[in-house]
Amino acid sequence: MYETIALVGATGAVGRIVLDQLVQRQFPYKRLKLLASQRSVGTEIRVGDETIKVELLEPSAFKGVDLVIASTPDEVSAEFAQWAVDAGAVVVDESAYWRMDPSVPLVVPEVNPEAVKHHSGIIASPNCSTTQMVVALAPLHKAAVVKRVVVSTYQATSGAGIAGNEELRDSVRRSLAGQTHPPKTFAHPIAFNLIPQIGSEKQDGYTSEEMKMVYETRKILGDDSIQVCPTCVRVPVMIGHSESILVETERPLTAMEATELFRGAEGITVVDDLAAKQYPMPRDCDGKDDVFVGRIRHDISGPNGIAFWCVSDNLRKGAATNAIQIAELLVRNAANA
Ligand SMILES: NC(=O)c1ccc[n+]([C@@H]2O[C@H](COP(=O)([O-])OP(=O)(O)OC[C@H]3O[C@@H](n4cnc5c(N)ncnc54)[C@H](OP(=O)(O)O)[C@@H]3O)[C@@H](O)[C@H]2O)c1
Structure with missing residues (x-):
């Protein structure tokens, strides 16, 4: 102790x-x-x-x-x-x-x-966006070896700390009142907007936040050959990062196999019933510790791919x-x- x-x-x-x-x-x-x-x-x-x-x-x-x-x-x-x-x-x-x-x-x-x-x-x-992604990738990697990941993130303002949420509140108030407001924490007004830049310009047109997802994923999964192509976007949501993930594995997985792997993994909750309009959303994941996965489907654009949607409370599991x-x-x- x-x-x-x-x-x-x-x-x-x-x-x-x-x-x-x-x-x-x-x-x-x-x-x-x-x-x-x-x-x-x-x-x-x-x-x-x-x-x-x-x-x-x-x-x-x-x-x-x-x-x-x-x-x-x-x-x-x-x-x-x-x-x-x-x-x-x-x-x-x-x-x-x-x-x-x-x-x-x-x-x-x-x-x-x-x-x-x-x-x-x-x-x-x-990094919060890396943590939830590697929790989801880990069971797929163990079963079928992850080779490549294409990920777009939809990151909450609380990822930028208390100041980020204050700026979202202020930006919403001022936008509704028709006032212009120079941003402080973010590069642009965040209310009713999406900002496709998190962090500074780093290399080859990628930002520091995006390169964290590349390097940290490899270090945690212990495999430097994993290729990751990230796009990180700040969205006007207070808590809960969402990610659209396409993962290619060495051995092909069916959507059903991937779903079973997610279901059996520690720290993952599967919410996946499109017909019943059930999938993870930041509002539902706020205050919860798990990584939530849904919209699990086969990649219709090529072999060996699984596409899914992943949401987690960035202040908690992140x-x-x-x-x-x-x-x-x-x-x-x-x-x-
Ligand atoms: N927010 C997320 O989702 C998230 C996720 C993963 C990792 N992180 C990382 O966690 C860290 C904190 O993030 P946060 O979101 O909690 O930020 P935050 O809300 O801005 O809080 C920053 C904290 O650091 C303290 N601090 C700042 N400057 C200091 C100094 N010179 N000496 C001592 N304490 C100082 C602040 O104390 P005062 O109140 O006294 O200023 C405050 O307690 C960052 O490195 C961030 O990248 C954040």
Whole structure:
């Protein structure tokens, strides 16, 4: 058991859900520290039956801390993670900063739980759009070997944190009032709009968010030959990323086989009855921990392809739930050691 745990980024969109999950899942700890920036120092946050004051993220904050769960911007994680490791803590980090570091395992517990054992103090949790996709791809990969994935995402504004949702609310209000409004968090007004750019321009016309889906998928599934062609789109939905996925496998799968593989996989709920208008939608997945899959069908444009629709709460399985599951794995592994 970890006696003292710290949540870094406790006031953020993901941090708030981590707190809920610590209570709901009865994560074992004796003392919890909440850390954030100077802006939030002294803010009181209710966690179960306790009220805890937010403290400043600084090197001395990690004295006596055994486990850190962190959801801060990349540049913050780049600095503080080493402070925590130097103080003897294990860090489960949600930012992108450490994910592709060869010494840092990138873990989705349903997919590559064994990777968690090979850490040197830092364990990374993937990008939200990657996490839900690899949970869905993993059973297909195990059964038939994934060769190529074409994915378009429809990503919620909360993927950009608390500021993203504030901007959606503001943009809707101002749009309905007929007011122009310069965007801050997003590149364009988000109300009644779709923005086909998430992150910065990275390479060959792809964005940083899209390249995360390419590299992180290969690292988690342990196969650098998997080809991924992503298009990431920001949509005016507050919670829940959706993805249209076409996957080609080495061995052909029927839609029925793929459905059975999804049904048998940990962390996946199949909702798939087109005639009855049943398929996963962000409104229904908000607040749930699973990855939801539907519209499962054979690729009518070529052999060896399965097309499906995948939705998950980006703040939960895409972030907080995955981090807590990693921490639970650490607790279980320590108990079995
Ligand atoms: N949102 C998602 O769906 C999602 C999914 C997967 C991964 N992630 C990753 O998780 C991380 C956090 O995302 P979020 O959506 O929760 O963002 P957010 O709502 O903007 O929250 C950011 C958190 O980081 C803290 N922070 C910012 N600058 C800091 C500093 N200099 N020192 C200490 N704390 C600082 C903030 O504290 P203050 O309140 O004091 O500013 C806040 O608690 C990001 O790296 C993001 O890429 C997010």
